[in-house]
Amino acid sequence: MRKIKVSVTLGCIFVLLLSFTNEFAVAQTPTQRVTDAPNSAFELKNGDRVVFLGNSLFENDFQYGYLELALTTRWPDRDVTFRNLGWTGDDVYGVARSTITNPPTGYELLLGELTKAKPTVVFLAYGGVEAEAGEAGLPVFKEGVTKLLDKIDQLGAKAILLSPIPVISADSAQNRAKRNAMLEVYASAIAKIAAERGKRFIDLFKPIQEISQKAVLTENGIHLNETGYYYLTTTLEKSLGLPPRTKPVAISVSKNTAETTAPAKILNSGMTDSGLKFTLDEAILPLPLPQEGPELTNQGPVIKITGLKKGFYTLTADDQEVITASAKNWEDGVEIKQGPSFTQVRELRQMILKKNDLFFFQYRPLNTTYILGFRSYEQGRHVKGLEEQSILIKWLEGQIALNRTPKSSVYHLTLLK
Template identity: 75%
Template sequence: MRIRTVPATLAYIILLFLFLPNGLAVAQTTPPPVSDAPSAPFDLKNGDRVVFLGNSLFENDFQYGYLELALTTRWPNRDITFRNLGWTGDNVFGVARSTITNPPTAYELLMEHITKAQPTVVFVAYGGIEAQDGEAGLPAFKEGLTKLLDKIDQLGARAILLSPIPILSADSAASKTRRNAMLELYASTIAKTAAERGKRFIDIFKPIQEISKTVPLTENGIHLNETGYYYLANVLETALGLPPRTKPVTITVSKTGSETTAPAKLLDAGTNTASLTFTIDEQYLPLPLPLNETGLTKSGQIVKITGLKKGFYTLTIDKEEVITASAKQWEDGVELKQGPSFEQVREIRQMILKKNDLFFFQYRPPNTTYILGMRAHEQGRHAKGLEDQSLIIKWLESQIALNRAPKSRVYQLTLLK
C-alpha cells in the first residue's frame, strides 16, 4: 500500500503563479490511434499519454517514480505525459476501487478512471490478485481482461500487457512454489491473450525472479522496494528493445597526441598527459541508483583512459569534482555514478513524485464520499479544488519537459600533484 502524504498544494500554487509566464510547455493533443505490432520497434510520440493500469505493482511506484522517469527520459524532446492508475488489491473488474457510493459500481469506476485519463498507451499489469483464485478463476480472469482490452481499443490506445511478478518469499518453500506456479499459469494466459489480440506482452516474472537471487527486491516477498522498481524499470526498457543509456568511452593518450571514440570528443588533443578536456554526447540522462545502493548493475557512464603516467587523476564535470582514481583504475574503466547529470535527473524525479502525489489525491481523494459521492451536499464545494490541481500538474509537467534532455558538459581530467 502506498504511503500517503498530503501534498503541499498551497506551495505548488505559489510556484505556479511565480513561473506561469514561462508557459505550459507540455502539449496535450491526442494523436490518432497507432498500431503497435509486437514485432515493431516501441516508440512514444508527441502528445502520447501513457497510463499505468493495474494493482499494487504500479500503485507502489508512486513512492519512487522509476517507471515514469525511465520512459520520460528516453524521449526527452517529445511531449509525453503519464498517469498512474495503479490500485492496490485491484483486479480486471476493478473490485478494489469500490466506494460507499454506489453507483458508480467498482467496475464503472474503473472504466471512468481509464476514460478520464485519456490514454494513448496503456501498460496493463493484472493477474497477481486473480491468481489467488487458482485454476478455477482463469475463465473469469480472461473474460475480464478481454473486456478491459476492448475498452482500451475503443479509446484508440495501444495496450502493453505485463505478467505478474513472482512471490519471492513465503511461509514455506512449498507455499512459494505453489503460488508461483499459479502466477506463471496466469502469466501464460496473459501472454496468449496478448498474442490473440496482436498486443505486446512483457514477461517480468522470470527476470525479476532471476535478479532476486542476488539482490533483495521486495519489502515482504511480495511488494517491490526501491531497488526492485529500479530493476523493473531496467527490465521494461530491455523488453521494449530500448538501447543502453550510455556507450563506453575510451580515450588513448600517447606521446604523439590523444584519441577517443564516440560518443566522446576531445577539446584538447595535444600531448599533455597531465590534463585532458573532453565532452560526451549523452543521448539520455542516467537512471539514478536507489539511495544507499552502490553494488547494483552499472547505470553510469564508463570512461576508460589508457596511456596515463602513474599517479592519481581527478575528473571534474563543469568544474564540479566527481571522482579521483589511479591511472590503473582509469585504464580498467571508471563508472561515473555522480555528477551534474545525476543531479539533474534527481530533480526531475522529485518533480515526477510531486506531480504524481497531486494526481493521486485528485483522482482518489480520501474523503471521496463527501466530495464526489452521496454526501457531496456537505463538502462538494471542494470538488473545484480538486479540478484546480490540474493547473499545477500541468505546470510540473512543463518543468519536467524543460529539464529532461541531457545538457552539454565539459569533462576535465587532471593529474594530482
C-alpha cells in the same frame, strides 16, 4: 499499499471524478482492434498519453517514479503525458475502486478513469490478485482481460500486457512454490491473450525471480521496494527492445594529441600539464541508483583512457569532483556514477514525484465520499478545487519538459599530486 505523502505547499488533498455518465458510455459501433508489432523496438511519439493501469505493482511506484522517469528520459525531445491509475488490491473488474457509492460500481469507475485519461498507450498489469482464486478463477480473469482490451481498443490506444511478479518469500517454501505456480499459470494466460490480440507481452515473472537471488527486491516478499522498482524498470526497458542508456567512451592520449569517440569531444590538444579537457554529450539521462541494494553497474558512461603515465588521476565535471582512479583503472575503464547528469536526473525525479502526488490526491481524495459520494452535500463545494489542481499539474509537467534533456558538461582529468 502506497505510502501516502502529503505536500502542504501544494495543497493536494482532493480528486476530480466528474460526469460519470459520459465516461462510462460504451460505443455502439463495432470496435476496431488496435494491434502492435510485439517484436519491434518500442517508441513513444510526441503527444502520446501513457497510462499505467493495474494493481499495487503500479500504485506503489508513486513512491519512486522509476517507470515514468525511464520513459520520460528515453525521448527527451517529445512531449508525453503520463497517468498512473494503479490501485492496490485491484483486479480486472475494478473491485478495489468502489469507494464512493454503488452505483457507480468499481468497474464503472475504472472505465471512467481510463476514458478520462485519453490514453494512446496503456500498460496493463493484472493477475496478481486474481491468481488467489486458483484455476477456478481463470475463465473469469481471461474474460475480464478481454473486456479491458476491447475498451482500450475502443479508445484507439495500444495495450502492453505485463505478467504478475513472483512471490519472493512466504510463510513457508511450500506455500511460496504453490503461489508462484499459480502466478505462472495466469502469466501464461496473459501471454496467450496478448498473442491472440496482437499485443505486446512482457514477462516480469522470470526476470524478477532471477534477480531476487542476488538482491533484496521487496518490502514483504510481495511488494517491491526501491531496488525492486529499479530492476523492474530496467527489465521493462530491455523487454521493450530499448538499447542501453549509455555508450562507452574511449580516449587515447599523448602529450600533444588526443583522440576519442562520440559522445566525447576533446577540448584541448592532449594530456598537458594542466590536464585533459573534454565534453560528454549524453543522449539520455541515466537512471538514479536506489539508495539501498547491491553495487549496480553499467548505469553511467564507462570511460576508458589509454596513454596515461603511472599515477592517480581525478576527473571533475563542471568543476565538481566525480572520481579518482589509477592510470590502470582508466585504461580498463571507469564507470561514472555521479556528476551533473545524476544530479539533474535526481531533480527531475523529484518533479515527477510531486506531479504524481498532485494527481493521486486529485483523482483519489482522502475524503472522496464527502466530496463525490453520497455525502457530497456536505463538502461537494471542493470539487472546484480539484479542477484547479490541474493547473499545478500542468505547470510541473512543463518543468519536467524543461529538465528532461541532458546538459553538456565539461570534464577535466588531472594528475593527482
